[in-house]
Amino acid sequence: MREGRPVLNVLEQDLQSFHDIIKFGGVPYERKINSRIVTTWKHVDEMIEAMVGVVSGDLETTCLYPWDKGAAIVTIGIGTRDTQWSIFVHHPESTWTEEDIEKILRRIHEASQDCTMVWHNGKFDVLWLYVQYQVLFAIDFDTMLAHYNVDENSLHDLEYLSSLYFSAPKWDIPLKEKQGGAPAEKIAHYHAHDLYYTRNLYFVLKKKLDADPKTNRIFRQITMKCANAFVMIEHRGMFLDKKKMVEAEKYLREQLAIAAEALKRWGDINWGSPQQVGRLLYDELGIRCPMKTKSGADSTAESALKQIDHPCVADLLKFRGHKQQLSFFIDGWKPFIAGSRLHPVFKLHGTVTGRLSSEHPNCQQIPRDPRIRTIIGAPPGWTLVEADLSQIEMRIAGEVSGCRQLIEVFQRGMDVHWNTVLNELERYVGQAEIVCETARVARLLSRAPGFAEAIQILRDIGPEAAADIDPVWKELRKKAKAVNFGYLFGMQWKKFRMYARDNYDMHITDEEAQQSRIAFFETYPLDKWHNRQKAKARIDGFVRSLAGRKRRLPAAQRGDDSFEEGEALRQAINSPVQSFANDINLMVLLQMREEFPATVYQPVATVHDSILQEVRNDYVERVARRITEVMRQPRLFKDFDINLRVPLEGDVKIGPWGAGVSLSRWKASQ
DNA sequence: GACCATAGCGCG
DNA sequence: AAAGCGCGCTATGGTC
Numbered sequence: 001m002r003e004g005r006p007v008l009n010v011l012e013q014d015l016q017s018f019h020d021i022i023k024f025g026g027v028p029y030e031r032k033i034n035s036r037i038v039t040t041w042k043h044v045d046e047m048i049e050a051m052v053g054v055v056s057g058d059l060e061t062t063c064l065y066p067w068d069k070g071a072a073i074v075t076i077g078i079g080t081r082d083t084q085w086s087i088f089v090h091h092p093e094s095t096w097t098e099e100d101i102e103k104i105l106r107r108i109h110e111a112s113q114d115c116t117m118v119w120h121n122g123k124f125d126v127l128w129l130y131v132q133y134q135v136l137f138a139i140d141f142d143t144m145l146a147h148y149n150v151d152e153n154s155l156h157d158l159e160y161l162s163s164l165y166f167s168a169p170k171w172d173i174p175l176k177e178k179q180g181g182a183p184a185e186k187i188a189h190y191h192a193h194d195l196y197y198t199r200n201l202y203f204v205l206k207k208k209l210d211a212d213p214k215t216n217r218i219f220r221q222i223t224m225k226c227a228n229a230f231v232m233i234e235h236r237g238m239f240l241d242k243k244k245m246v247e248a249e250k251y252l253r254e255q256l257a258i259a260a261e262a263l264k265r266w267g268d269i270n271w272g273s274p275q276q277v278g279r280l281l282y283d284e285l286g287i288r289c290p291m292k293t294k295s296g297a298d299s300t301a302e303s304a305l306k307q308i309d310h311p312c313v314a315d316l317l318k319f320r321g322h323k324q325q326l327s328f329f330i331d332g333w334k335p336f337i338a339g340s341r342l343h344p345v346f347k348l349h350g351t352v353t354g355r356l357s358s359e360h361p362n363c364q365q366i367p368r369d370p371r372i373r374t375i376i377g378a379p380p381g382w383t384l385v386e387a388d389l390s391q392i393e394m395r396i397a398g399e400v401s402g403c404r405q406l407i408e409v410f411q412r413g414m415d416v417h418w419n420t421v422l423n424e425l426e427r428y429v430g431q432a433e434i435v436c437e438t439a440r441v442a443r444l445l446s447r448a449p450g451f452a453e454a455i456q457i458l459r460d461i462g463p464e465a466a467a468d469i470d471p472v473w474k475e476l477r478k479k480a481k482a483v484n485f486g487y488l489f490g491m492q493w494k495k496f497r498m499y500a501r502d503n504y505d506m507h508i509t510d511e512e513a514q515q516s517r518i519a520f521f522e523t524y525p526l527d528k529w530h531n532r533q534k535a536k537a538r539i540d541g542f543v544r545s546l547a548g549r550k551r552r553l554p555a556a557q558r559g560d561d562s563f564e565e566g567e568a569l570r571q572a573i574n575s576p577v578q579s580f581a582n583d584i585n586l587m588v589l590l591q592m593r594e595e596f597p598a599t600v601y602q603p604v605a606t607v608h609d610s611i612l613q614e615v616r617n618d619y620v621e622r623v624a625r626r627i628t629e630v631m632r633q634p635r636l637f638k639d640f641d642i643n644l645r646v647p648l649e650g651d652v653k654i655g656p657w658g659a660g661v662s663l664s665r666w667k668a669s670q
Numbered sequence: 671g672a673c674c675a676t677a678g679c680g681c682g
Numbered sequence: 683a684a685a686g687c688g689c690g691c692t693a694t695g696g697t698c
Contacts, residue, residue: 270693270694272692272693272694273677273693273694273695274676274677274678274693274694275677275694275695276694293676293677293678294676294677295675295676295677297676297677299677299678300677300678301677301678301679302678302679320678320679321679323692323693324678324679324680324691324692325680327691327692327693328679328680328691328692329680332691332692347689350688350689350690351688351689352688353687353688355682355688355689356689357688357689357690358689358690359690359691361690361691362680362681362689362690362691363681364680364681364682364689364690365679365680365681365682365689365690365691366680366681367680367681368680368681393682485686485687486686487686488686489686489687490685490686490687491685491686491687492684492685492686494684494685495685495686496686561683563683563684563685566684566685567685567687569685570685570686570687571687571688573686573687574686574687574688575687575688577687578682578687578688581682582682582688607681607682608681608682608688608689609682610682
């Protein structure tokens with residue numbers, strides 16, 4: 001990373017002031033605030049002159065979303081060693097024209113190239129500046145993200161961090177005021193605190209990161225690289241096929257109206273209110289309530305309704321489904337549509353495991369229903385390509401557990417969930433129904449006479465071919481997937497029994513449920529790994545992923561057998577797996593961005609173990625082939641000293657989201 | 671009018 | 683005594 005032109009005396013003074021801050025538990029902060037409003041070109045010259053070494057940047061804006069109507073920057077702030085400079089842009093007291101601002105911004109940008117630019121949630125500011133002025137600043141160090149890597153469990157907002165490290169008193173002013181409603185002087189004073197503390201936090205957080213090389217490596221090589229990459233990703237946004245969206249909306253409104261009409265005969269209530277539905281079902285209609293919510297109320301959740309034998313249930317479920325799809329993904333998107341695109345925001349500090357979260361709207365919870373998913377596409381001349389890391393969490397579990405059986409599954413190129421399906425079937429030899437089902441498939445294949453042969457054929461042909469013969473196999477694999485993940489991460493048989501009942505209408509006995517768990521651990525003896533992870537968390541109070549990302553679990557050390565302790569111990573098993581899967585995905589993303597220019601390759605989103613990207617039509621094949629390779633072994637594995645026994649595999653789908661096809665099919669269709 | 675909790679449900 | 687993990691969004695119904 002670029003750390004700026006070495007200006008030794010300046011940095012030494014910085015460090016001196018940093019030591020003073022630590023030594024005296026916070027110098028009187030007012031003395032250090034030196035807020036100046038930039039109103040003349042002479043001020044600009046002075047500011048540029050002062051931009052040396054570590055410089056903080058910050059914006060105040062009229063709203064939180066750069067694509068909103070009337071979105072504008074109120075003030076641009078630059079924090080240098082002795083002064084916090086505010087340049088007012090959209091404010092009654094601003095002395096500058098748009099052309100002036102552009103000129104100033106370019107000078108700041110030029111000067112910033114030789115500085116270490118520090119921001120607090122810089123992705124926000126840098127994106128705004130790029131949207132509004134097409135000037136792309138670097139985020140060299142982000143204090144919010146640095147603290148996220150230092151302590152994922154706590155808050156990361158600037159005021160909290162300043163009070164934590166510098167005992168700073170609160171300086172926040174009402175939102176309306178900083179969005180331009182207050183006099184320049186007041187906004188600048190507020191702004192100066194942001195700039196001052198962001199800059200000071202750099203020194204203390206850098207020191208913390210330097211003290212932990214593994215965390216520092218994650219921060220430098222992944223977190224900060226992503227902060228800069230996601231500026232461009234968010235700027236690009238996801239292309240919407242408006243025609244498909246209108247079609248989906250029409251369909252959903254019709255279906256919703258039908259469902260609402262059907263519900264009327266059971267009662268004239270608000271069917272969107274769980275309370276009212278509960279009263280109607282369990283009081284008026286006299287249905288026995290099958291389960292309670294967490295807080296003890298009568299549950300009307302889907303899993304409760306499925307246990308009720310009443311004709312209104314089907315209508316209610318349809319109503320809920322359509323209502324949710326409409327309000328989440330059609331109406332919910334409308335406020336965020338800018339031109340023909342959505343611009344989801346990715347929070348790089350959104351989870352405790354290192355995964356990203358997405359909001360405005362959340363593009364990581366879009367239903368798999370093709371009616372909704374295929375709304376996401378690519379503009380003319382470009383093609384949407386989705387690449388996902390296949391069965392990645394199971395592969396990592398095999399790797400970190402050292403479980404021979406699980407590793408072999410992947411080394412032999414088998415599908416772990418499919419394997420579970422067939423293992424389950426074998427356990428049920430003799431049960432007429434399943435044998436019949438298998439025999440039917442075997443007959444279709446017109447070669448296997450018996451049960452064992454049929455199973456073998458199913459193993460050989462794999463899940464996709466089986467699903468082509470009969471969709472039941474797809475459903476069974478889905479079930480096996482849930483079972484595998486559940487047991488892998490510590491699920492007990494009681495929950496499995498409930499899960500099977502609620503989701504698959506499978507009514508099994510306690511004994512059968514227990515047997516299923518025992519069978520899983522016989523196939524994959526993962527208990528040693530579970531115990532190892534628990535012991536690590538108990539002793540150290542944290543665990544790490546293979547990439548070195550730390551998950552701090554203080555509750556694991558309580559030693560009181562509490563719920564919280566149990567929770568932490570299960571997290572000690574899950575976190576390193578989930579976390580590493582995510583980091584691999586991000587490594588692939590960063591590498592692809594390095595290898596292909598933005599003129600032909602534009603990632604638009606990540607969904608935990610997959611990457612969505614727009615590719616210029618003439619590059620589709622090259623990108624598809626390359627990302628398959630990169631997903632097997634990202635270059636960053638070398639820097640992180642990662643050598644896996646388990647092979648990784650990428651799966652690429654080309655075309656509108658949720659309806660993409662493999663490269664060979666796509667080529668055939670061209 | 672702003673803010674909060676809960677229920678329910680979408681995704682990996 | 684009980685135990686998969688990780689998120690964000692909408693609606694309702696309540697409080698300040």
